[in-house]
Amino acid sequence: MRTACVRPVLFAQSRARQLAPAVVPHAAGSGCARHPGPRSATGGGWRRMMQQFNLRKFQAVVMGLVLVGTLNGSTPVEAQAVAAAEGQRSFLVFDATLYKNKPALSGYSLKPIKLLYESRLFPKGHQPQVLPPEQAVRSIAKELRGTSEPVIVDIERWPLKGDATVVKESVGKLSSILSWIKAEAPDIHLGAYGTVPVRDYWRAVRGPGSKEYQAWQRDNDRLEELATWQDALYPSLYTFYPDRQGWVAYAIAQLAEAKRKSNGKPVYAFLWPQYHESNATLRLKPIEADYWELQLNTVRQHADGLIIWGGWGDHGPEPWNEEAPWWQVTKRFMQGLSSGQLKGPSQLAIQ
Incomplete structure (x- = not known):
């Protein structure tokens, strides 16, 4: 979320199949830096070129099999049964967009x-590494009593x-804030954006x-305490690159870890539905409509719901733009949810 300066840390090891300039989003306040792009393949002649071509074809086939589910040995009949079960599973879509004049x-x-953004929880000019005043947080929590909608804390100033x-200090501080809120509003559904x-x-x-x-998994294991305070986990799957196959692999891995x-x-x-601001070439540009559709359907297959942020x-x-391509796709997606007739990711193009 850009209001709180979302800057996921990305490792600077590039892969030859990435299509976009490699960008390293850093922690909030540290700015954005580029790292060198994919290493170019040198030597090897025609045979190496063909080997690399076949490897890329193999990777694409494997990704398609993952999306279809055939790596688990499912037959078409079993795949249909899984699709039917998923159609019955409740999938929630939340609106967290900030557009003005939104209907x-x-x-x-x-x-x-x-x-709950940092601007709400921390006084202006507050020292970045210091917890917000406990009584102020508890007062905010009291106002939330009885709310039926999920409450998501968005604090990104402390590294995880x-x-x-x-990291241990960050986990302790975030856990303290979550515990204060839970103590004053025990019945609310509480989570934290992009932590685990x-x-x-x-x-x-x-x-x-x-x-x-x-x-990476060991790093996630250090966040155990944070997960225990949350009623659900809210991973971030924002888009940094136009590489759709890469995004699908990233999303499935993030959701599996969650x-x-x-x-x-x-x-x-x-x-x-926009490219992340850390990509100097594509920053804030709308995601292509079919790419957005791929993202919605991928999350539909691998999670319990999604939150749309933006604006x-x-x-x-x-x-607000009623004719925005992302919104047209989203409306069709919601209609598909209601009717039980959604496309699976395997039916969408991965470029």
């Missing part, structure tokens, strides 16, 4: 959700990756068999 979206079955001592799992594109796409992925750490609690993913530009709230 009521409840008619499309989008549910409201309340976000890196030095073990620093750690947001990490490059390690996530490496795959479970890699050392990088396993190191489920691993959720202890059976629901998992709801944050999506944003905040460089100069504050942006005007």
Whole structure:
């Protein structure tokens, strides 16, 4: 969320199949830096070129099989049964957009959700590493008593990756805030934006068999206390690159890790229908309509729901556009949810 300066930390190890300039979003306040793009393949002649071509074809086929579910050995009949079961599973879509002059979206079955940004929790000029005043947080929590919509704390100033001592302090501070809110409003549905799992594109796409992925899992294990205070987990799946296959791999890994750490609690993913601001080339540009559709349907297959965030530009709230492609796609998606006739990701193009 840009109002609170969302800057997921991405590892600077590039992969040859990435299509966009590699960008490293840093922690809030540290700015954005570029790292060198994909290493170019040199030597090897025609045979190496063909091997690389076949490898890319193989990767695309594997991704397609993952999306269809055939890697689990399911037959077409079993796949239909799974699709039918998913159609019966409740899937929630929340509206967290900040557009001005936005019409009521409840008619499309989008549910409201309340976000507590840093600007609400911390006094102006507050020291970044210091907890907000406890009584101020408790007072805000008392106002939330009786609310039926989920309440999501969005604090991004404290690192959750890196030095073990620093991470432990961050977890302790975030847990304190969540505990104060729960103490004053025990019946609300409480979560924290983008905390568990750690947001990490490059390690996530490496795959479970890699050392990088396993190191990422160990980082997520350090956040156990944060997960216990939340009634659901809210990973961030914002878009940094136009590489759709890469995004699908990243999203599935993030959601799998969220489920691993959720202890059976629901998992709801944050999506944003614009490219993340850290990408200097594509920053804030609308995501292509079919790419957005792929994202909605991927999350539909792998999570319990999603939150659509957006509508905040460089100069504050942006005007609502009823004809925006992302909104047209979203309306069709919501209609598909209601009718039980949604496309699966395997029916959508992955470029």
